[in-house]
Amino acid sequence: MTVTSPVAGHDAAAPEEPVVELVGVRAAYGAIEVLKGVDLVVPVGSVVALLGPNGGGKTTTMKIVSGLMPTTAGELRLSGRNVTGITATEASRLGVCSIPEGRGVFANLTVRENLWVATGTGTPLAEVEEAAYTRFPKLGDRRNQLAGSMSGGEQQMLALSRALGTSPAVLLLDELSMGLAPMIVSQMYDIVGQLAEEGISILLAEQFARVVLPIADTAALMLGGRIVAVGDPADIEHELSTTYLGG
Numbered sequence: 001m002t003v004t005s006p007v008a009g010h011d012a013a014a015p016e017e018p019v020v021e022l023v024g025v026r027a028a029y030g031a032i033e034v035l036k037g038v039d040l041v042v043p044v045g046s047v048v049a050l051l052g053p054n055g056g057g058k059t060t061t062m063k064i065v066s067g068l069m070p071t072t073a074g075e076l077r078l079s080g081r082n083v084t085g086i087t088a089t090e091a092s093r094l095g096v097c098s099i100p101e102g103r104g105v106f107a108n109l110t111v112r113e114n115l116w117v118a119t120g121t122g123t124p125l126a127e128v129e130e131a132a133y134t135r136f137p138k139l140g141d142r143r144n145q146l147a148g149s150m151s152g153g154e155q156q157m158l159a160l161s162r163a164l165g166t167s168p169a170v171l172l173l174d175e176l177s178m179g180l181a182p183m184i185v186s187q188m189y190d191i192v193g194q195l196a197e198e199g200i201s202i203l204l205a206e207q208f209a210r211v212v213l214p215i216a217d218t219a220a221l222m223l224g225g226r227i228v229a230v231g232d233p234a235d236i237e238h239e240l241s242t243t244y245l246g247g
């Protein structure tokens with residue numbers, strides 16, 4: 001039997017296996033079940049957007065994929081391998097990289113120090129920095145500034161750079177738009193669109209469907225802990241706005 005690397009993007013996994021797959025996943029906070037049988041597929045190299053109003057279960061779904069929350073039923077698969085019950089550390093070792101809601105930067109560390117965190121997976125700091133400052137020259141100008149003192153958009157640039165420094169198999173982006181001005185949101189999603197063109201697999205959650213339409217390959221509408229529709233992002237956005245938000 002040949003042993004292969006478990007996650008696509010980390011070499012030898014079969015290319016046809018989705019990088020992430022949830023099958024009938026259920027999850028609960030205490031006695032309250034909040035995911036009620038979620039089926040979701042993120043094919044390699046594609047961008048899948050989880051859409052829907054507050055409380056639908058988008059963040060919880062992301063937490064399951066990044067090993068931050070256990071399932072009560074169902075399966076989590078990474079590149080075809082059943083990894084249900086995985087810890088956050090194991091998920092990160094397998095190339096799952098998440099930028100949580102509300103940004104994933106260390107406020108009391110400088111830009112450089114935040115990037116240094118990405119080197120834990122083996123990429124030299126100089127390489128992570130060069131890639132970050134080439135993509136976001138503003139970060140280069142602020143390399144010795146405390147992350148917490150930067151604008152929301154700059155912090156998101158840093159969070160993205162740190163994530164990319166780990167060469168993720170799949171990038172999880174939760175509500176990138178949170179707290180950002182509309183212009184900055186569209187700039188951030190332009191960048192995510194570039195990452196998608198580079199072939200990075202992305203699962204993102206977003207309340208504002210319209211901003212992800214240009215970059216998502218597939219959208220899934222989440223309501224009440226279930227995925228109630230999956231398909232072309234424009235169709236799903238239409239369904240979301242007419243049926244659930246009243247147009």
Ligand SMILES: Nc1ncnc2c1ncn2[C@@H]1O[C@H](COP(=O)(O)OP(=O)(O)OP(=O)(O)O)[C@@H](O)[C@H]1O
Pocket residue numbers: 029034052053054055056057058059060061205207
């Ligand atoms: N730590 C928690 N303890 C108890 N209930 C929680 C907790 N986190 C979330 N919930 C509940 O789980 C349900 C799903 O929440 P979740 O955050 O996954 O939804 P969401 O679609 O991401 O919404 P939002 O965009 O507001 O984060 C909600 O009813 C929420 O109140």
